[in-house]
Amino acid sequence: MRVSVIGCGHLGAPHAAAMAELGHEVTGVELDPEKCKALATGVPPIYEAGFAELLATHTSTGRLRFTTDLAEAADFADLHFIAVGTPLREDGRGYDTSQVVGAVRALVPLLSRPATIVGKSTVTVGTVAQLQQVIDDLAPVSRVDLVWNPEFLREGHAVEDTLYPDRIVAGLSSPEAQAAIEEVYAPILARGNVELIVTDPATAEVLKSAANAFLTTKISFINAMAEVCEITGADVNTVAYGIGIDKRIGHGGMRPGIGYGGGCLPKDVAAFTHRIGELGAHDAYGLLTAVEQVNESRAKAAAELVEKANGGPINGARIAFLGAAFKAGTSDVRDSPALRLTARLVDHGAVPVIYDPEAIDAARKLHPEFIYADTLDQALQGADLVVIGTEWQEFTHDPDLPKDAADLVRRTVLVDVRNAVEVGPWLIAGWEIWQLGRPPQRPT
Ligand SMILES: NC(=O)c1ccc[n+]([C@@H]2O[C@H](COP(=O)([O-])OP(=O)(O)OC[C@H]3O[C@@H](n4cnc5c(N)ncnc54)[C@H](O)[C@@H]3O)[C@@H](O)[C@H]2O)c1
Known part of the structure; x- marks a missing residue:
């Protein structure tokens, strides 16, 4: 054709x-x-x-x-x-x-x-x-x-x-x-x-918006539970795993973290929420407004976690910031939660140095005011803290990274705001690990 x-x-x-x-x-x-x-x-x-x-x-x-x-x-x-x-x-x-x-x-x-x-x-x-x-x-x-x-x-x-x-x-x-x-x-x-x-066309339009709305509801739900876990000392990863076994709930979209981003979900949910409000679907409007509110508060929660991991204010702290893309697998940095967090850390006086395997050029274009590293080692060199902002496999599942990184940084403190790293190798290499909605984990 x-x-x-x-x-x-x-x-x-x-x-x-x-x-x-x-x-x-x-x-x-x-x-x-x-x-x-x-x-x-x-x-x-x-x-x-x-x-x-x-x-x-x-x-x-x-x-x-x-x-x-x-x-x-x-x-x-x-x-x-x-x-x-x-x-x-x-x-x-x-x-x-x-x-x-x-x-x-x-x-x-x-x-x-x-x-x-x-x-x-x-x-x-x-x-x-x-x-x-x-x-x-x-x-x-x-x-x-x-x-x-x-x-x-x-x-x-x-x-x-x-x-x-x-x-x-x-x-x-x-x-x-x-x-x-x-x-x-x-x-x-x-x-x-x-x-x-x-x-019919109207059903196709609503079906797509409803799919995005449901996905973001799931993401914000588990992120809201991360807040509950933070306060109660519970572990949100175990909560997500345990509830997801129920087939009516499922594990998809249930990884807690810094929230959704990118060129689609944030604007699609915002536009849908606004439209259904105009049309008078008040309950749906209230539900999705709450979903958006939870998402908006994630960067703040993540910045607070970085401060906790640092043991106090991060003014002047040199941060190896791993990831700029809004999610792994793409060079897209539109409405990236990682860059939202970077901006907050800069506001708090920290000095994040960003490395991303695919999205550096796009990030540089969008945020020329941030500091970038051309290599992972360059970002890690002399860092007081390492933050994983995007869940690229080479950050979360490379078994050599924890040891190699430990040789380059000033302090072995990892903040994983995607709750994505395989923690075992990091603990063995002597790292302290902070994730959203989980008690910190320290090497024994
Ligand atoms: N990105 C995704 O993964 C994805 C997934 C599902 C749905 N969508 C939807 O698809 C649409 C496109 O999203 P995107 O992420 O590709 O956006 P984008 O901004 O990356 O791409 C849009 C492109 O269209 C071009 N363009 C605009 N007007 C044009 C015209 N008259 N003739 C030719 N080119 C023109 C722009 O220059 C731009 O390159 C959006 O409605 C988005 O919500 C995107």
Whole structure:
């Protein structure tokens, strides 16, 4: 099939590469000329596992191309994915949908034959109806179908989750639109283990928002329990493990820590909360407002933990700060909890030196005021405290790191605000370990 992907950022670029991998001819449209040039020459502008390889493979055969010219894509493709951004409005009260509306408004008049537009961007309920009106007003051809096909991928696993999704949701209103979705995802559906949920557009919109809302509720719930454990001297890791055995609760999303972040969850929950408040869903509004409040207080809780670990104020303390990405597996630093905590530590007079295996460039761009190290050793050298801000495996599960790091730091005190390290090797190497909602652990 000939497809276009309009908007080639964190979602769109891996999606375009994955569509080529499924066997489609793909044109990616990206407004940012630098990003577009990098993609077109097979150089990934972001880090996502497996993305560089797919990009190189399919740009070199010509099956995957990139352009800044929307007319080229309109002329080329029969199905157009919309993967542009839906940031929060400046006042924080709902999405700025101008990229989505703008892309559809620009695309539709350029179409010269029947086409399907497939929205993947996350939007709140009502946006699809608005876009349908744009299509009805502007379509120069007899049939332009609109499908809302929300994306559930986990950043850090974008390629894998696009090729092997756990479900495909399609909000649509015509048999032609359903046929187009079945065709574009045919290689995935043929495996027989992925459910295609066909529904109306409003249900698809709410389903995506509800999925994010539930995930963040789980995260904030266990983080609220970490607060309870902190006060009572209980161990939140054991609490999370113990309650998660109940199948109705489960272990997924139950690791306590510094809270959710990134380019999606914070803004999606904020926009959904605002919208359902407007619509008068008062109970849901109250629930999600509490979820957001818990999340916002995590950086403060983590900064207090760092102070406790230091045995007092951290003014002047040299901190090896490991991790800048909002989660492991990605170079994305948008709304990163690690950088939120860094800012707090700086406010308290500490001197964090940040190292991240993949996100240093992005972090430098966003926060040029922070101090960065090019290597892990450089960050560790002479540190009074080590803070793990992002759960990269090389920080949490490298059995050699505790001993190697102990040789470089001034004091062997580790603050793991992701509750992610395998503590055994650290204790053996003589480290004191502080995690959220757990009593400190000291070498015996
Ligand atoms: N990032 C994810 O993992 C993820 C997962 C699920 C859903 N989403 C949703 O997908 C959407 C995109 O998110 P993202 O993280 O990729 O954002 P992003 O900002 O990384 O990417 C958006 C891209 O679209 C480009 N763009 C904007 N208008 C354009 C136009 N008219 N033509 C061509 N390009 C244009 C921008 O230059 C940018 O590169 C959002 O609605 C987000 O909520 C993202």
